[in-house]
Amino acid sequence: MYKLFSLRLKSPAPTALGLFHLTRNKLRSTILDWWYATSMIGYEFSVPEDCLKVVSTIFGAQGSLQSNDFQSLAFSVETATPTDTINTAQFIRDGDTIVSAGGTYELGFFTPEKSRNRYLGIWYGKISVQTAVWVANRETPLNDSSGVVRLTNEGLLVLLNRSGSIIWSSNTSAPARNPVAQLLDSGNLVVKEEGDNNMENSLWQSFDYPGNTLIPGSKLGRNRITGMDWHLTSWKSSDDPSIGNISITLIPGGYPEYAAVEDSNVKYRAGPWNGLGFSGLPRLKPNPIYTFEFVFNDKEIFYRETLVNNSTHWRAVATQNGDLQLLLWMEQTQSWFLYATVNTDNCERYNLCGPNGICSIDHSPRWVSEAQRFEDAGDKKIMVQQEYC
Structure with a gap:
């Protein structure tokens, strides 16, 4: 987890085209790309601490972005230690993860087996085989590694693609004041008010889905x-x-x-x-x-x-x-x-033997159907055991 340096714009974020016209090298492009991707919600973005020295140079030297466009160039520096929680000033990019307090579960982006798509999911953090137990964007996969997850001021987790469009979002059961998203050691991803550990008060939780x-x-x-x-x-x-x-x-x-x-x-x-x-x-x-x-x-x-x-x-x-x-x-x-x-118990397979059928688990996997139990053989009935109903 990078140390993050938060910046806030006074004015709305420029378009992606305008941003890339401003860039002249990979470092500038990366910073501006981070800014654009995360400015879609709240006009906030964060950059690695080792890039701080060049931020003011990059933005101050461009005609359309001057230092007075920012409320501050030094809001806060977050810690670099692994965390189980994100707030509205942080985000998770493809390649980053958050880890539950005991290390049992991990949340981030993954690709299932032979697929080429990327998904936001939760998997076990302490075993050698990556095994997903929950997937957010099941129906809307990413086709590249541009995904970004943010927590909005309203308490919504949103997943953005390369163009900044929301392709998946959580919902909320109540208005949020100071929301955080936390991955618990139970594997439950919870959006709640900071400091409130009563699960009944949670705004949203993955266990519900x-x-x-x-x-x-x-x-x-x-x-x-x-x-x-x-x-x-x-x-x-x-x-x-x-x-x-x-x-x-x-x-x-x-x-x-x-x-x-x-x-x-x-x-x-x-x-x-x-x-x-x-x-x-x-x-x-x-x-x-x-x-x-x-x-x-x-x-x-x-x-x-x-x-x-x-x-x-x-x-x-x-x-x-x-x-x-x-x-x-x-x-x-x-x-x-x-x-x-x-x-x-294959006899629990619904309607397996048809109306009035009899299923014999003692002869599994062979069952007897009422319509097939007997066949005429002169004056006597002979029970016929069928392999399938």
Whole structure:
């Protein structure tokens, strides 16, 4: 993280064309480019401290930009140590990151596998394989490394492209006075008022907008007061984090349960909560890795996991084929271990055997359909077991 020197313009920022006409070398172009990219919101920009000596020379020597265009040439100098927080006078460029206090999570720009696009996301900070758990601009990727993230005075996180256009933005639940954005060690990116650590007062948080991954501490369910729906959506592919055709969502009403939905069709169900677990998830039981809870009250309905040991890396991922994979990071092999697949009971696949069908898990993966159970053989009935319904 560079030490940053803040400048504020008295007058509106010139156009990009005018700025580049002013530049005569790479250093000048870089400074002016930083200025233009970040001046789109609030007309503020920052430059590395080692460039301070040339700033006044560059701007003062040009006809259209004089020293009296600035309120000050020495507002503040920020620290160079890694941080988990940015304020409205700071920004994150492609190549820069912020890191949660314990180093567990990191936020910045990344490229998935074979893709050429750039995305703003959160990934694990302490493992050797970059693994994204949240992506901001899933539907609006950058095609170069020009991305810049700013926090506005209104408390909005905005992602700007090369032309200064906003391609992704957060929202806010209340007017902001002195907002900051902080990456917590839970993996939650939170916009809040500086000094206010009450999560219920947060202006915005990434946990309210999960992607394909459920991490410990985040919720899967619904806020019954606000209508906020916390559900998972698969990536289109391992190279493309845009929204796929699978969602893991809560089906409310009566006895709520979770289901995997593919193109509006239920693929499988978890079954209702029985007080200890979900009836259709036999592998969901007490274990040494995480504890789990299901909360059902007037305000919220949600499922949530909590790590037994915070040094463990654990995630649940909605895959493109409709499964929910539970993955555990193994330090010995430096790889993700498939701990379990939630959809292990294929009889929970919705409508698999058709109306009045009978599914026999004892013969999995073979099922018996009511319409196919018997066939005539003279005077007696012979049960026929079909491999598929």
